[in-house]
Amino acid sequence: MGRYVIRRLLQMIPVFIGTTFLIFVMVHALGDPVNALFGDRAPDPAVAEKIREQYNLNDPLWLQYLKYMGKLFRWDFGTTFSGQSVTSLLATAFPTTLKLTAVAFTIEVIFGIGLGLLSGLRRGRVADNSVLILTLVVISIPTFVTGYVLQYLVGVKWGAAPATVGDQVTLDRLILPGVVLASVSLAYVARLTRTTVVENVRADYVRTAVAKGLPRRRVVVNHLLRNSLIPVVTFLGTDLGALMGGALVTERIFNIHGVGYYLYQGIVRQNSNTVVGFVTILVIIYLAANLLVDLLYAVLDPRIRYA
């Protein structure tokens, strides 16, 4: 097990380097950040040079990347051009996004698995077909459309929930954005659960469980669902990373000052340190979630051995 974790961690290194370098290259190809900083005014060459020196902008790209990564390992994400440290930005942004993600994730798990189970157990009936079509519709409508429509209907027209979040990040304000953020993933979870339930419902071991005289609830929960959830958990784990990325759109619609908001600002203002810092953290979270899922997978399915 320990060896397995180490091997997986080692395998993640090239992915981590590749991904962050790709982002780094893209961001630094953004054009001259110093010029962007001064906007339309021509910068004083001496000042510009000083800034370039300070941010290692004169080095070749790979060296800039190495220096940046070196600092990153000391938890120094650099500063934005306006002098704010990226670390403090991260500290403001991440808790907000984490809360939003947690709300969305809870909704996704409860309703996704619930609908999928309902649908799978009633395969071919009205409930099943409704869930199948409904999930396709939800997947087809882009998040930003769902977001605006729900915001308008629930937040403005019916006034059932606050339409925007702003700086007060409270649970009740996060429910509507959470639903929007969760909607597509929820549809995936429902479909995936339905597929695995349908595959397993006729499995021999489920028949055995029935023949043992177990109550239906126990058959469904301890035997059918327990086995069907293995691939679903895999999806959920990796989706955690995707949710945080998807917060980009949701946070913009509902005016939530989280990762997506700051990242968007960073891109618009060509603030390379902000962008690379945020993306690096997201990539780390994504990779960590993958590792966690790998480990969980083996716990859930004893047939899998660590190699």
Added chain:
Amino acid sequence: MSSSMTTGVSSRKADPRGSGTGVEDAPLLQVRDLHVEFRTRDGVARAVNGVDYSVRAGETIAILGESGSGKSVTAQAVMGILDSPPGFVTGGEILFKGRDLLKLGQDERRKIRGSQLAMIFQDALSSLNPVHSVGYQLGEMFRVHRDASRKEAKARAVELMDRVRIPAAKERVNDYPHQFSGGMRQRIMIAMALALEPDLIIADEPTTALDVTVQAQVMELLAELQAEYNMGLILITHDLGVVADVADKIAVMYAGRIVETAPVHELYARPAHPYTRGLLDSIPRLDQKGQELYAIKGLPPNLLRIPKGCAFNPRCPRAQEICRQEVPKLFQVTEDDGTELAGRGSACFFWKETLHDA
């Protein structure tokens, strides 16, 4: 219970009908005129069309047939684990200890399942849940039916594994099914069925998935435990070889009907139905080395379109006009002088001729 049943394998072979009288003699399970159909997209498949049989305590009845003959479906209907939809019991009675199971409520039936009526399945690997330890799966029987504590259930599971002679039961109780060999897994299935000492066990092809050497061991174990607990046993199989040593009587099924019943050795010696005859002739035998092996011509009937009259008529070497018109009932088979042969029946208009050929 009947005295001849209790002393082990050899005496069990004695005619079960000859022993015991009165109330004790009432069958444990009586299936009467059972009908099951599957409603599929392509039409209604009549899988079971009026099956009658009975099992006494301590008795072993073998149900023989090809796949699709309705032998497993009958068993599933008795257990109440028919996939429904598409499967529906459309008629008949299943009397278990005098009560018609088909008239019981869901919950009552569930309580009987596992505790009084248990089933062993063909493929133990897929029939055991891969993600739970065998101890958990065995213990579940006690947890659910006997309200046992976790600890107690585990202790009982170890006992059961010892019972079916799994070496080092205590150490292996937390292992998962895939960590056992095929024979051991089937022993665990047997242990699970035996857990609550049921009155009747249905074994659906219990040894088909196993190696030949292991088959014998598992069958022996099953027969031994059956004798010990004086249970009724329904052995479903397509393999004539398996049943010869353990069964008391045999019912041969074809297209959802019982076409012949007989005590086991009589069936082998003198089949009274052309289908049984065909089955026996198609077993390879050493003394026929070099000769071409007999095969019943044609294919098993499509259950969506069972032939009119006797379902076997298109494949039967003896078929006459009457076979294409009328469905033969199960006739009492007699000797030439008219003495009834106990427990023998044949659903063939020409059973006499068939019997003579043997």
Added chain:
Amino acid sequence: MPDQEKYNAADPLAEAGTEELEMPSAVENRTFDLGTMEAQSLIKPERLQDHPEAPAADERVEARSLWQDAWRDLRRNPIFIISGLLIVFLIVMAVWPGLFASTDPLKCDLSKSQQGVSSGHPFGYDNQGCDVYARTVYGARASITVGVCATAGAALVGTVMGGLAGFFGGWFDSVVSRIADIFFGIPILLGGLVFLSVVPSQSIWIVVAFIVVLGWPQIARISRGSVITVKQQDYVTAAEALGAGSSRLMVRHILPNAVAPIIVVATIALGTYIALEATLSFLGVGLKPPTVSWGIDISSASDSFRNAPHMLLYPAGALSITVLAFIMLGDAVRDALDPKLR
């Protein structure tokens, strides 16, 4: 323990055709998106078993190919018919928008800004006073072009890379898989935001190129798994034993059988790419005016959504219906190819 091997081989959770028993990485094993999810169920050895190229076990049974069966099923499936007709309609609209709208989508009259329905203008006017109906009709072209071209590109690259990786295995497979992992490491929206804000030109082809670059690994993964599964089929082994060369093996035996999951994943991907283009345009990094695009219109309508919801709802509706049509089509094709799940 041999039993365990048998189990793992039979286990649907173990990745299709992986040669090892070791624990599959979640990155390799997880379901990424709808297309992968639906296509993955097609990568099963059983599905290939009754293929006509495999000699029929019983000569009397009429050999019907998978595709004939699927086509027969599809023709009777209302979802297929509806989505198919809708797609034909959308393509016609994309090619000849003039057939449906006589107003010029770029001819706007600021005095009519945000006005509602009037005669000849069934969807009203947007912020700039442009006719929403005309813009909705003309917007189909950008979406369909991006969707079709990006899918064609990603499918081509993905099928070739994944197919070769699956066919040859070894170091080539490892390299392709690792590269795919790197691309998967970047959330697609994030990548789009960063990448597309770098590129100064905002032509349709830049967006297409971006989607191809980030989209091919998804199709490569399906194609790889599919090829590996087909490769292990008996009839391929037989052809190999009879001395068929690599290229013949690939073109004649493997490709035709591996293509079903790729078609499903590509059809569904087409729908999601259209949604992706709209989202990128919405975020301001996709297409730019004067291109007429649903994403742009939705974005510009979003600010005054509360006052004039019609400006947003019509292009959003058109967008959603288009995406839905492609996804439903892919779903119907999947069902036809793998009827067991229904």
